[in-house]
Amino acid sequence: MFLVRGSLVRKAIAVAVASALGACSTLPHYSQPQSAVPDHFASTPQPAAGWTVAAPADGEARGPWWTLFNDDELNHLEAQVDVSNQTVRKAVAQLEAARSMVDYQRAGYAPVVTAGASAQRYRTSQNVVHKGLAGHTVPDFSTGLAASWEPDLFGRVKNATVNARDNAQASEADLQSVRLSVATDLAIDYFDLRSLDRQKKLLDDTVTAYAAALRIVQQQLKDGAIDASAVAQAQTQLESTRTQDSDIDVQRAQLEHAIATLVGQPASSFSLPPKVETVALPQIPAGVPSQLLERRPDIAAAERRVAAANAQIGEARAAFYPNLTLSATAGLESSFFAPWLTASSLFWSLGSQIAGTLFDGGRRAAALNNASAQYDGTVADYRQTVLVAFQQVEDDLSSLNTLANEADSQQRATAAADLSLKLTTNRYQAGAVDYLNVVTAQTIALSNERAAEQIDARRIDASVQLLKALGGGWDRNALTDANATD
Incomplete structure:
Protein backbone atom coordinates (compact mmCIF):
# COMPACT_ATOMS: atom_id res chain seq x y z
CA MET A 1 0.00 0.00 0.00
CA PHE A 2 2.85 2.34 0.83
CA LEU A 3 4.41 1.70 -2.56
CA VAL A 4 1.17 2.48 -4.37
CA ARG A 5 0.68 5.72 -2.46
CA GLY A 6 4.31 6.71 -3.09
CA SER A 7 3.83 6.15 -6.80
CA LEU A 8 0.72 8.32 -6.82
CA VAL A 9 2.52 11.05 -4.93
CA ARG A 10 5.40 11.01 -7.38
CA LYS A 11 2.97 11.24 -10.31
CA ALA A 12 1.12 14.14 -8.69
CA ILE A 13 4.37 15.97 -8.07
CA ALA A 14 5.44 15.42 -11.68
CA VAL A 15 2.12 16.75 -12.98
CA ALA A 16 2.32 19.78 -10.69
CA VAL A 17 5.86 20.56 -11.78
CA ALA A 18 4.93 20.20 -15.44
CA SER A 19 1.92 22.48 -14.96
CA ALA A 20 4.03 25.10 -13.22
CA LEU A 21 6.62 24.99 -15.95
CA GLY A 22 3.93 25.14 -18.59
CA ALA A 23 2.59 28.30 -17.01
CA CYS A 24 5.93 30.03 -17.57
CA SER A 25 5.97 32.35 -20.58
CA THR A 26 8.97 33.96 -22.19
CA TYR A 109 3.16 21.25 -30.70
CA ALA A 110 2.63 17.72 -32.03
CA PRO A 111 4.79 14.64 -31.46
CA VAL A 112 7.00 13.26 -34.21
CA VAL A 113 6.25 9.67 -35.17
CA THR A 114 8.50 7.67 -37.47
CA ALA A 115 8.24 4.14 -38.82
CA GLY A 116 10.87 1.94 -40.37
CA ALA A 117 11.86 -1.55 -41.36
CA SER A 118 15.29 -3.07 -41.91
CA ALA A 119 16.85 -6.30 -43.07
CA GLN A 120 20.55 -6.98 -42.60
CA ARG A 121 23.15 -9.64 -42.05
CA TYR A 122 26.29 -9.02 -40.06
CA ARG A 123 29.28 -11.00 -38.79
CA THR A 124 31.47 -10.13 -35.84
CA SER A 125 35.15 -10.90 -35.69
CA GLN A 126 36.08 -14.32 -34.40
CA ASN A 127 39.03 -12.79 -32.58
CA VAL A 128 36.87 -10.68 -30.25
CA VAL A 129 36.96 -12.22 -26.80
CA HIS A 130 34.03 -12.37 -24.38
CA LYS A 131 31.50 -11.94 -27.18
CA GLY A 132 28.98 -14.70 -27.65
CA LEU A 133 28.45 -14.06 -31.38
CA ALA A 134 32.18 -13.94 -32.24
CA GLY A 135 32.74 -15.54 -35.59
CA HIS A 136 29.01 -15.96 -36.34
CA THR A 137 26.97 -14.52 -39.21
CA VAL A 138 23.65 -13.24 -37.91
CA PRO A 139 20.60 -12.20 -39.92
CA ASP A 140 18.48 -9.44 -38.40
CA PHE A 141 15.00 -8.42 -39.51
CA SER A 142 13.16 -5.63 -37.68
CA THR A 143 10.28 -3.17 -37.99
CA GLY A 144 8.98 -0.62 -35.53
CA LEU A 145 7.60 2.76 -34.60
CA ALA A 146 9.31 5.59 -32.75
CA ALA A 147 7.68 8.66 -31.26
CA SER A 148 9.13 11.69 -29.55
CA TRP A 149 7.46 14.76 -28.11
CA GLU A 150 8.88 17.92 -26.61
CA PRO A 151 6.34 19.68 -24.38
CA PRO A 322 16.07 23.36 -20.69
CA ASN A 323 14.19 21.15 -23.13
CA LEU A 324 12.22 18.10 -22.01
CA THR A 325 11.88 15.27 -24.54
CA LEU A 326 9.58 12.26 -24.10
CA SER A 327 10.24 9.27 -26.36
CA ALA A 328 8.81 5.82 -27.02
CA THR A 329 9.74 3.01 -29.40
CA ALA A 330 8.12 -0.36 -30.14
CA GLY A 331 8.56 -3.00 -32.79
CA LEU A 332 9.41 -6.54 -33.80
CA GLU A 333 12.87 -8.00 -34.31
CA SER A 334 14.02 -11.50 -35.15
CA SER A 335 16.77 -13.36 -36.91
CA PHE A 336 14.21 -15.47 -38.76
CA PHE A 337 10.87 -14.75 -40.40
CA ALA A 338 9.03 -17.62 -38.77
CA PRO A 339 8.90 -16.23 -35.20
CA TRP A 340 8.83 -12.59 -36.34
CA LEU A 341 5.19 -11.98 -35.48
CA THR A 342 5.26 -13.72 -32.13
CA ALA A 343 5.22 -12.00 -28.75
CA SER A 344 8.76 -13.01 -28.07
CA SER A 345 9.96 -10.77 -30.96
CA LEU A 346 8.45 -7.65 -29.41
CA PHE A 347 10.71 -4.90 -28.16
CA TRP A 348 9.82 -1.49 -26.69
CA SER A 349 11.20 1.38 -24.68
CA LEU A 350 9.92 4.47 -22.88
CA GLY A 351 12.09 7.32 -21.78
CA SER A 352 12.46 10.99 -21.06
CA GLN A 353 15.33 13.41 -21.27
CA ILE A 354 15.80 16.93 -19.99
CA ALA A 355 18.76 18.90 -21.25
CA GLY A 356 19.87 22.48 -21.11
CA THR A 357 22.90 24.47 -22.10
CA LEU A 358 25.11 25.43 -19.18
CA PHE A 359 27.74 27.45 -21.07
CA ASP A 360 27.85 28.73 -24.62
Whole structure:
Protein backbone atom coordinates (compact mmCIF):
# COMPACT_ATOMS: atom_id res chain seq x y z
CA MET A 1 0.00 0.00 0.00
CA PHE A 2 2.85 2.34 0.83
CA LEU A 3 4.41 1.70 -2.56
CA VAL A 4 1.17 2.48 -4.37
CA ARG A 5 0.68 5.72 -2.46
CA GLY A 6 4.31 6.71 -3.09
CA SER A 7 3.83 6.15 -6.80
CA LEU A 8 0.72 8.32 -6.82
CA VAL A 9 2.52 11.05 -4.93
CA ARG A 10 5.40 11.01 -7.38
CA LYS A 11 2.97 11.24 -10.31
CA ALA A 12 1.12 14.14 -8.69
CA ILE A 13 4.37 15.97 -8.07
CA ALA A 14 5.44 15.42 -11.68
CA VAL A 15 2.12 16.75 -12.98
CA ALA A 16 2.32 19.78 -10.69
CA VAL A 17 5.86 20.56 -11.78
CA ALA A 18 4.93 20.20 -15.44
CA SER A 19 1.92 22.48 -14.96
CA ALA A 20 4.03 25.10 -13.22
CA LEU A 21 6.62 24.99 -15.95
CA GLY A 22 3.93 25.14 -18.59
CA ALA A 23 2.59 28.30 -17.01
CA CYS A 24 5.93 30.03 -17.57
CA SER A 25 5.97 32.35 -20.58
CA THR A 26 8.97 33.96 -22.19
CA LEU A 27 6.87 36.08 -24.56
CA PRO A 28 7.12 39.79 -23.63
CA HIS A 29 3.87 41.70 -23.24
CA TYR A 30 3.08 43.41 -26.55
CA SER A 31 1.26 46.65 -27.20
CA GLN A 32 1.15 48.63 -30.41
CA PRO A 33 3.90 51.30 -30.49
CA GLN A 34 2.73 54.81 -29.79
CA SER A 35 3.16 57.46 -32.46
CA ALA A 36 2.29 61.15 -32.46
CA VAL A 37 -1.04 61.60 -34.26
CA PRO A 38 -2.46 65.09 -34.97
CA ASP A 39 -6.13 65.83 -34.33
CA HIS A 40 -6.84 66.85 -37.91
CA PHE A 41 -5.19 67.31 -41.28
CA ALA A 42 -3.84 70.81 -41.79
CA SER A 43 -4.74 70.85 -45.48
CA THR A 44 -8.28 69.48 -45.38
CA PRO A 45 -9.84 70.82 -48.57
CA GLN A 46 -12.83 73.13 -48.53
CA PRO A 47 -16.15 71.83 -49.84
CA ALA A 48 -15.99 74.40 -52.64
CA ALA A 49 -13.08 72.47 -54.12
CA GLY A 50 -15.22 69.37 -54.58
CA TRP A 51 -14.31 67.62 -51.34
CA THR A 52 -15.96 66.93 -48.01
CA VAL A 53 -14.66 66.29 -44.54
CA ALA A 54 -15.26 62.96 -42.85
CA ALA A 55 -18.83 62.11 -41.94
CA PRO A 56 -20.25 59.25 -39.84
CA ALA A 57 -21.05 57.39 -43.06
CA ASP A 58 -17.32 57.23 -43.75
CA GLY A 59 -17.23 54.04 -41.70
CA GLU A 60 -19.55 52.22 -44.10
CA ALA A 61 -18.23 49.47 -46.36
CA ARG A 62 -16.69 50.66 -49.61
CA GLY A 63 -16.28 49.04 -52.97
CA PRO A 64 -13.07 49.26 -54.99
CA TRP A 65 -11.86 52.85 -54.70
CA TRP A 66 -11.44 53.39 -58.44
CA THR A 67 -15.19 53.03 -58.99
CA LEU A 68 -15.54 56.54 -57.53
CA PHE A 69 -14.50 57.86 -60.95
CA ASN A 70 -17.44 56.14 -62.73
CA ASP A 71 -15.33 54.92 -65.65
CA ASP A 72 -16.35 51.46 -66.86
CA GLU A 73 -13.20 50.99 -68.90
CA LEU A 74 -10.99 51.75 -65.90
CA ASN A 75 -13.07 49.33 -63.79
CA HIS A 76 -12.49 46.62 -66.41
CA LEU A 77 -8.74 47.24 -66.45
CA GLU A 78 -8.46 47.28 -62.66
CA ALA A 79 -10.26 43.94 -62.49
CA GLN A 80 -7.39 42.37 -64.45
CA VAL A 81 -4.70 43.42 -61.97
CA ASP A 82 -5.31 40.64 -59.44
CA VAL A 83 -5.51 38.04 -62.20
CA SER A 84 -2.67 38.98 -64.52
CA ASN A 85 -0.27 41.43 -62.91
CA GLN A 86 2.97 39.58 -62.16
CA THR A 87 4.00 41.84 -59.28
CA VAL A 88 0.74 41.05 -57.51
CA ARG A 89 1.13 37.34 -58.22
CA LYS A 90 4.60 37.38 -56.68
CA ALA A 91 3.21 39.06 -53.56
CA VAL A 92 0.49 36.39 -53.39
CA ALA A 93 3.17 33.69 -53.56
CA GLN A 94 5.13 35.38 -50.78
CA LEU A 95 1.98 35.45 -48.65
CA GLU A 96 1.41 31.74 -49.20
CA ALA A 97 5.01 31.04 -48.21
CA ALA A 98 4.56 33.07 -45.02
CA ARG A 99 1.35 31.22 -44.17
CA SER A 100 3.06 27.88 -44.67
CA MET A 101 5.63 28.91 -42.06
CA VAL A 102 2.79 29.33 -39.54
CA ASP A 103 1.76 25.72 -40.15
CA TYR A 104 5.39 24.63 -39.95
CA GLN A 105 5.95 26.27 -36.56
CA ARG A 106 2.58 25.16 -35.19
CA ALA A 107 3.51 21.56 -36.00
CA GLY A 108 6.03 21.81 -33.16
CA TYR A 109 3.16 21.25 -30.70
CA ALA A 110 2.63 17.72 -32.03
CA PRO A 111 4.79 14.64 -31.46
CA VAL A 112 7.00 13.26 -34.21
CA VAL A 113 6.25 9.67 -35.17
CA THR A 114 8.50 7.67 -37.47
CA ALA A 115 8.24 4.14 -38.82
CA GLY A 116 10.87 1.94 -40.37
CA ALA A 117 11.86 -1.55 -41.36
CA SER A 118 15.29 -3.07 -41.91
CA ALA A 119 16.85 -6.30 -43.07
CA GLN A 120 20.55 -6.98 -42.60
CA ARG A 121 23.15 -9.64 -42.05
CA TYR A 122 26.29 -9.02 -40.06
CA ARG A 123 29.28 -11.00 -38.79
CA THR A 124 31.47 -10.13 -35.84
CA SER A 125 35.15 -10.90 -35.69
CA GLN A 126 36.08 -14.32 -34.40
CA ASN A 127 39.03 -12.79 -32.58
CA VAL A 128 36.87 -10.68 -30.25
CA VAL A 129 36.96 -12.22 -26.80
CA HIS A 130 34.03 -12.37 -24.38
CA LYS A 131 31.50 -11.94 -27.18
CA GLY A 132 28.98 -14.70 -27.65
CA LEU A 133 28.45 -14.06 -31.38
CA ALA A 134 32.18 -13.94 -32.24
CA GLY A 135 32.74 -15.54 -35.59
CA HIS A 136 29.01 -15.96 -36.34
CA THR A 137 26.97 -14.52 -39.21
CA VAL A 138 23.65 -13.24 -37.91
CA PRO A 139 20.60 -12.20 -39.92
CA ASP A 140 18.48 -9.44 -38.40
CA PHE A 141 15.00 -8.42 -39.51
CA SER A 142 13.16 -5.63 -37.68
CA THR A 143 10.28 -3.17 -37.99
CA GLY A 144 8.98 -0.62 -35.53
CA LEU A 145 7.60 2.76 -34.60
CA ALA A 146 9.31 5.59 -32.75
CA ALA A 147 7.68 8.66 -31.26
CA SER A 148 9.13 11.69 -29.55
CA TRP A 149 7.46 14.76 -28.11
CA GLU A 150 8.88 17.92 -26.61
CA PRO A 151 6.34 19.68 -24.38
CA ASP A 152 6.41 23.43 -24.92
CA LEU A 153 7.25 24.18 -21.30
CA PHE A 154 8.73 27.64 -21.86
CA GLY A 155 6.91 28.79 -24.97
CA ARG A 156 9.57 28.13 -27.57
CA VAL A 157 7.04 26.68 -30.03
CA LYS A 158 4.40 29.24 -29.10
CA ASN A 159 6.78 32.14 -29.63
CA ALA A 160 7.93 30.78 -32.97
CA THR A 161 4.31 30.29 -34.03
CA VAL A 162 3.33 33.80 -32.97
CA ASN A 163 6.37 35.16 -34.84
CA ALA A 164 5.38 33.28 -38.00
CA ARG A 165 1.73 34.33 -37.67
CA ASP A 166 2.61 38.01 -37.27
CA ASN A 167 4.97 37.82 -40.25
CA ALA A 168 2.20 36.19 -42.29
CA GLN A 169 -0.15 39.04 -41.39
CA ALA A 170 2.58 41.49 -42.40
CA SER A 171 2.88 39.68 -45.75
CA GLU A 172 -0.88 39.91 -46.16
CA ALA A 173 -0.72 43.66 -45.58
CA ASP A 174 2.24 43.83 -48.00
CA LEU A 175 0.07 42.18 -50.63
CA GLN A 176 -2.60 44.82 -50.11
CA SER A 177 0.08 47.52 -50.41
CA VAL A 178 1.25 46.03 -53.70
CA ARG A 179 -2.32 45.84 -55.00
CA LEU A 180 -2.95 49.43 -53.95
CA SER A 181 0.28 50.63 -55.57
CA VAL A 182 -0.34 48.80 -58.85
CA ALA A 183 -3.97 49.91 -58.97
CA THR A 184 -2.85 53.50 -58.36
CA ASP A 185 -0.22 53.35 -61.10
CA LEU A 186 -2.82 51.94 -63.47
CA ALA A 187 -5.36 54.65 -62.65
CA ILE A 188 -2.81 57.45 -63.04
CA ASP A 189 -1.53 56.09 -66.35
CA TYR A 190 -5.11 55.65 -67.56
CA PHE A 191 -6.21 59.17 -66.65
CA ASP A 192 -3.00 60.65 -68.08
CA LEU A 193 -3.70 58.79 -71.30
CA ARG A 194 -7.25 60.17 -71.39
CA SER A 195 -5.86 63.67 -70.82
CA LEU A 196 -3.61 63.16 -73.83
CA ASP A 197 -6.66 62.05 -75.81
CA ARG A 198 -8.35 65.35 -74.98
CA GLN A 199 -5.20 67.31 -75.81
CA LYS A 200 -4.88 65.33 -79.05
CA LYS A 201 -8.46 66.29 -79.98
CA LEU A 202 -7.67 69.94 -79.21
CA LEU A 203 -4.50 69.85 -81.33
CA ASP A 204 -6.22 68.00 -84.18
CA ASP A 205 -8.94 70.65 -84.29
CA THR A 206 -6.33 73.40 -84.06
CA VAL A 207 -4.29 71.92 -86.93
CA THR A 208 -7.45 71.81 -89.04
CA ALA A 209 -8.21 75.46 -88.19
CA TYR A 210 -4.62 76.56 -88.85
CA ALA A 211 -4.58 74.73 -92.17
CA ALA A 212 -7.75 76.55 -93.19
CA ALA A 213 -6.22 79.88 -92.08
CA LEU A 214 -3.09 79.13 -94.13
CA ARG A 215 -5.18 78.60 -97.24
CA ILE A 216 -6.92 81.90 -96.64
CA VAL A 217 -3.69 83.91 -96.30
CA GLN A 218 -2.23 82.07 -99.31
CA GLN A 219 -5.23 83.21 -101.35
CA GLN A 220 -4.84 86.72 -99.95
CA LEU A 221 -1.20 86.67 -101.04
CA LYS A 222 -2.25 85.70 -104.57
CA ASP A 223 -4.74 88.52 -104.55
CA GLY A 224 -2.02 90.93 -103.49
CA ALA A 225 -3.82 91.87 -100.30
CA ILE A 226 -0.92 90.88 -97.98
CA ASP A 227 2.78 90.20 -98.21
CA ALA A 228 4.57 86.83 -97.95
CA SER A 229 5.42 87.29 -94.27
CA ALA A 230 1.85 86.47 -93.23
CA VAL A 231 1.99 83.20 -95.18
CA ALA A 232 5.32 82.32 -93.57
CA GLN A 233 3.91 83.02 -90.13
CA ALA A 234 0.82 80.90 -90.79
CA GLN A 235 2.98 78.08 -92.18
CA THR A 236 5.29 78.21 -89.15
CA GLN A 237 2.38 78.10 -86.74
CA LEU A 238 0.74 75.16 -88.55
CA GLU A 239 3.87 73.02 -88.64
CA SER A 240 4.73 73.81 -85.03
CA THR A 241 1.27 72.67 -83.96
CA ARG A 242 1.59 69.53 -86.06
CA THR A 243 4.83 68.77 -84.20
CA GLN A 244 3.04 69.08 -80.87
CA ASP A 245 0.27 66.86 -82.21
CA SER A 246 2.75 64.14 -83.21
CA ASP A 247 4.48 64.33 -79.84
CA ILE A 248 1.15 63.49 -78.18
CA ASP A 249 1.16 60.22 -80.12
CA VAL A 250 4.55 59.28 -78.67
CA GLN A 251 3.47 59.98 -75.10
CA ARG A 252 0.17 58.16 -75.55
CA ALA A 253 1.84 55.06 -76.95
CA GLN A 254 4.18 54.89 -73.95
CA LEU A 255 1.29 55.16 -71.50
CA GLU A 256 -0.64 52.53 -73.42
CA HIS A 257 2.32 50.16 -73.19
CA ALA A 258 2.66 50.84 -69.47
CA ILE A 259 -1.02 50.02 -68.93
CA ALA A 260 -0.59 46.78 -70.88
CA THR A 261 2.23 45.71 -68.57
CA LEU A 262 0.21 46.57 -65.46
CA VAL A 263 -2.71 44.40 -66.58
CA GLY A 264 -0.36 41.58 -67.61
CA GLN A 265 -0.71 41.79 -71.39
CA PRO A 266 1.94 42.13 -74.11
CA ALA A 267 2.24 45.74 -75.22
CA SER A 268 2.19 44.71 -78.88
CA SER A 269 -1.31 43.22 -78.64
CA PHE A 270 -2.92 45.81 -76.36
CA SER A 271 -4.67 49.00 -77.35
CA LEU A 272 -7.15 51.49 -75.95
CA PRO A 273 -9.34 53.50 -78.33
CA PRO A 274 -9.32 57.28 -77.81
CA LYS A 275 -11.88 58.75 -75.43
CA VAL A 276 -12.30 62.47 -74.82
CA GLU A 277 -15.01 62.62 -72.13
CA THR A 278 -14.01 64.67 -69.10
CA VAL A 279 -13.62 63.07 -65.67
CA ALA A 280 -15.43 64.50 -62.67
CA LEU A 281 -13.51 64.79 -59.41
CA PRO A 282 -14.99 62.47 -56.78
CA GLN A 283 -15.76 63.50 -53.23
CA ILE A 284 -13.27 61.81 -50.92
CA PRO A 285 -13.68 62.07 -47.14
CA ALA A 286 -10.22 62.56 -45.68
CA GLY A 287 -11.33 61.54 -42.19
CA VAL A 288 -9.11 62.12 -39.19
CA PRO A 289 -5.40 61.26 -38.99
CA SER A 290 -5.89 58.47 -36.43
CA GLN A 291 -7.87 56.51 -39.03
CA LEU A 292 -4.71 56.17 -41.12
CA LEU A 293 -3.40 53.70 -38.54
CA GLU A 294 -6.26 51.38 -39.50
CA ARG A 295 -6.56 52.15 -43.22
CA ARG A 296 -3.00 52.03 -44.49
CA PRO A 297 -1.77 48.50 -45.30
CA ASP A 298 1.87 49.62 -45.08
CA ILE A 299 1.27 50.85 -41.53
CA ALA A 300 -0.42 47.57 -40.67
CA ALA A 301 2.50 45.62 -42.13
CA ALA A 302 5.01 47.68 -40.13
CA GLU A 303 3.02 47.15 -36.92
CA ARG A 304 2.77 43.38 -37.51
CA ARG A 305 6.54 43.23 -37.97
CA VAL A 306 6.93 44.94 -34.60
CA ALA A 307 4.75 42.20 -33.08
CA ALA A 308 6.82 39.53 -34.85
CA ALA A 309 10.02 41.06 -33.49
CA ASN A 310 8.48 41.00 -30.02
CA ALA A 311 7.82 37.27 -30.40
CA GLN A 312 11.40 36.80 -31.55
CA ILE A 313 12.55 38.18 -28.19
CA GLY A 314 10.45 35.46 -26.56
CA GLU A 315 12.18 32.84 -28.70
CA ALA A 316 15.57 34.15 -27.63
CA ARG A 317 14.52 34.04 -23.97
CA ALA A 318 13.24 30.47 -24.26
CA ALA A 319 16.72 29.34 -25.32
CA PHE A 320 17.90 29.93 -21.73
CA TYR A 321 15.63 27.16 -20.41
CA PRO A 322 16.07 23.36 -20.69
CA ASN A 323 14.19 21.15 -23.13
CA LEU A 324 12.22 18.10 -22.01
CA THR A 325 11.88 15.27 -24.54
CA LEU A 326 9.58 12.26 -24.10
CA SER A 327 10.24 9.27 -26.36
CA ALA A 328 8.81 5.82 -27.02
CA THR A 329 9.74 3.01 -29.40
CA ALA A 330 8.12 -0.36 -30.14
CA GLY A 331 8.56 -3.00 -32.79
CA LEU A 332 9.41 -6.54 -33.80
CA GLU A 333 12.87 -8.00 -34.31
CA SER A 334 14.02 -11.50 -35.15
CA SER A 335 16.77 -13.36 -36.91
CA PHE A 336 14.21 -15.47 -38.76
CA PHE A 337 10.87 -14.75 -40.40
CA ALA A 338 9.03 -17.62 -38.77
CA PRO A 339 8.90 -16.23 -35.20
CA TRP A 340 8.83 -12.59 -36.34
CA LEU A 341 5.19 -11.98 -35.48
CA THR A 342 5.26 -13.72 -32.13
CA ALA A 343 5.22 -12.00 -28.75
CA SER A 344 8.76 -13.01 -28.07
CA SER A 345 9.96 -10.77 -30.96
CA LEU A 346 8.45 -7.65 -29.41
CA PHE A 347 10.71 -4.90 -28.16
CA TRP A 348 9.82 -1.49 -26.69
CA SER A 349 11.20 1.38 -24.68
CA LEU A 350 9.92 4.47 -22.88
CA GLY A 351 12.09 7.32 -21.78
CA SER A 352 12.46 10.99 -21.06
CA GLN A 353 15.33 13.41 -21.27
CA ILE A 354 15.80 16.93 -19.99
CA ALA A 355 18.76 18.90 -21.25
CA GLY A 356 19.87 22.48 -21.11
CA THR A 357 22.90 24.47 -22.10
CA LEU A 358 25.11 25.43 -19.18
CA PHE A 359 27.74 27.45 -21.07
CA ASP A 360 27.85 28.73 -24.62
CA GLY A 361 30.26 31.63 -24.39
CA GLY A 362 27.46 34.23 -24.38
CA ARG A 363 25.82 33.09 -27.61
CA ARG A 364 22.28 33.07 -26.21
CA ALA A 365 22.76 36.44 -24.54
CA ALA A 366 24.00 37.86 -27.84
CA ALA A 367 20.96 36.39 -29.62
CA LEU A 368 18.66 38.04 -27.07
CA ASN A 369 20.43 41.39 -27.51
CA ASN A 370 20.13 41.01 -31.26
CA ALA A 371 16.40 40.30 -31.01
CA SER A 372 15.90 43.33 -28.75
CA ALA A 373 17.80 45.56 -31.17
CA GLN A 374 15.76 44.28 -34.09
CA TYR A 375 12.59 45.05 -32.14
CA ASP A 376 13.77 48.64 -31.59
CA GLY A 377 14.48 48.88 -35.31
CA THR A 378 10.99 47.70 -36.28
CA VAL A 379 9.46 50.22 -33.88
CA ALA A 380 11.44 52.98 -35.60
CA ASP A 381 10.30 51.67 -39.00
CA TYR A 382 6.69 51.71 -37.83
CA ARG A 383 6.87 55.28 -36.58
CA GLN A 384 8.61 56.41 -39.76
CA THR A 385 5.91 54.73 -41.85
CA VAL A 386 3.25 56.62 -39.89
CA LEU A 387 5.07 59.93 -40.39
CA VAL A 388 5.43 59.32 -44.13
CA ALA A 389 1.73 58.45 -44.33
CA PHE A 390 0.76 61.76 -42.73
CA GLN A 391 3.14 63.58 -45.06
CA GLN A 392 1.65 61.95 -48.15
CA VAL A 393 -1.91 62.81 -47.16
CA GLU A 394 -0.97 66.39 -46.37
CA ASP A 395 0.93 66.67 -49.66
CA ASP A 396 -2.04 65.43 -51.67
CA LEU A 397 -4.57 67.57 -49.80
CA SER A 398 -2.35 70.61 -50.27
CA SER A 399 -1.92 69.81 -53.96
CA LEU A 400 -5.66 69.51 -54.46
CA ASN A 401 -6.30 72.83 -52.75
CA THR A 402 -3.61 74.58 -54.78
CA LEU A 403 -4.65 72.95 -58.05
CA ALA A 404 -8.27 73.93 -57.45
CA ASN A 405 -7.15 77.56 -57.23
CA GLU A 406 -4.94 77.11 -60.29
CA ALA A 407 -7.85 75.64 -62.23
CA ASP A 408 -10.04 78.63 -61.42
CA SER A 409 -7.30 81.07 -62.39
CA GLN A 410 -6.48 79.14 -65.55
CA GLN A 411 -10.13 79.04 -66.55
CA ARG A 412 -10.23 82.83 -66.38
CA ALA A 413 -6.99 83.05 -68.35
CA THR A 414 -8.35 80.70 -71.03
CA ALA A 415 -11.53 82.72 -71.36
CA ALA A 416 -9.51 85.93 -71.64
CA ALA A 417 -7.24 84.40 -74.28
CA ASP A 418 -10.23 83.26 -76.32
CA LEU A 419 -11.71 86.75 -76.16
CA SER A 420 -8.36 88.28 -77.14
CA LEU A 421 -8.14 85.95 -80.13
CA LYS A 422 -11.64 86.84 -81.24
CA LEU A 423 -10.98 90.59 -80.98
CA THR A 424 -7.58 90.37 -82.69
CA THR A 425 -9.06 88.34 -85.56
CA ASN A 426 -11.76 90.99 -86.05
CA ARG A 427 -9.14 93.74 -86.08
CA TYR A 428 -7.04 91.82 -88.60
CA GLN A 429 -10.03 91.37 -90.86
CA ALA A 430 -10.66 95.10 -90.55
CA GLY A 431 -7.02 95.80 -91.54
CA ALA A 432 -6.12 97.35 -88.19
CA VAL A 433 -3.32 94.85 -87.33
CA ASP A 434 -1.10 92.49 -89.28
CA TYR A 435 -1.27 88.70 -89.22
CA LEU A 436 1.51 88.37 -86.62
CA ASN A 437 -0.93 89.63 -84.00
CA VAL A 438 -3.39 86.89 -84.98
CA VAL A 439 -0.68 84.23 -84.77
CA THR A 440 0.38 85.48 -81.36
CA ALA A 441 -3.21 85.48 -80.08
CA GLN A 442 -3.82 81.97 -81.47
CA THR A 443 -0.65 80.63 -79.84
CA ILE A 444 -1.61 82.13 -76.48
CA ALA A 445 -5.14 80.72 -76.71
CA LEU A 446 -3.91 77.21 -77.57
CA SER A 447 -1.31 77.32 -74.81
CA ASN A 448 -3.94 78.29 -72.24
CA GLU A 449 -6.37 75.59 -73.36
CA ARG A 450 -3.67 72.93 -73.02
CA ALA A 451 -2.63 74.33 -69.67
CA ALA A 452 -6.22 74.10 -68.44
CA GLU A 453 -6.42 70.46 -69.52
CA GLN A 454 -3.07 69.64 -67.91
CA ILE A 455 -4.17 71.17 -64.61
CA ASP A 456 -7.35 69.10 -64.72
CA ALA A 457 -5.22 66.00 -65.30
CA ARG A 458 -3.01 66.88 -62.34
CA ARG A 459 -6.10 67.27 -60.15
CA ILE A 460 -7.27 63.79 -61.14
CA ASP A 461 -3.81 62.37 -60.45
CA ALA A 462 -3.74 64.10 -57.06
CA SER A 463 -7.15 62.66 -56.18
CA VAL A 464 -5.90 59.18 -57.08
CA GLN A 465 -2.80 59.73 -54.96
CA LEU A 466 -4.98 60.90 -52.07
CA LEU A 467 -7.07 57.74 -52.30
CA LYS A 468 -3.86 55.74 -52.16
CA ALA A 469 -2.53 57.79 -49.24
CA LEU A 470 -5.78 57.14 -47.35
CA GLY A 471 -5.40 53.40 -47.89
CA GLY A 472 -7.82 52.96 -50.78
CA GLY A 473 -10.69 52.03 -48.48
CA TRP A 474 -8.80 49.08 -46.98
CA ASP A 475 -9.15 48.32 -43.28
CA ARG A 476 -6.75 46.37 -41.06
CA ASN A 477 -9.67 44.29 -39.76
CA ALA A 478 -9.42 42.49 -43.10
CA LEU A 479 -6.21 40.82 -41.91
CA THR A 480 -6.68 37.10 -41.38
CA ASP A 481 -6.74 36.11 -37.68
CA ALA A 482 -5.69 39.62 -36.70
CA ASN A 483 -6.58 38.98 -33.06
CA ALA A 484 -5.82 35.27 -32.87
CA THR A 485 -3.56 33.90 -30.16
CA ASP A 486 -1.74 30.62 -29.94
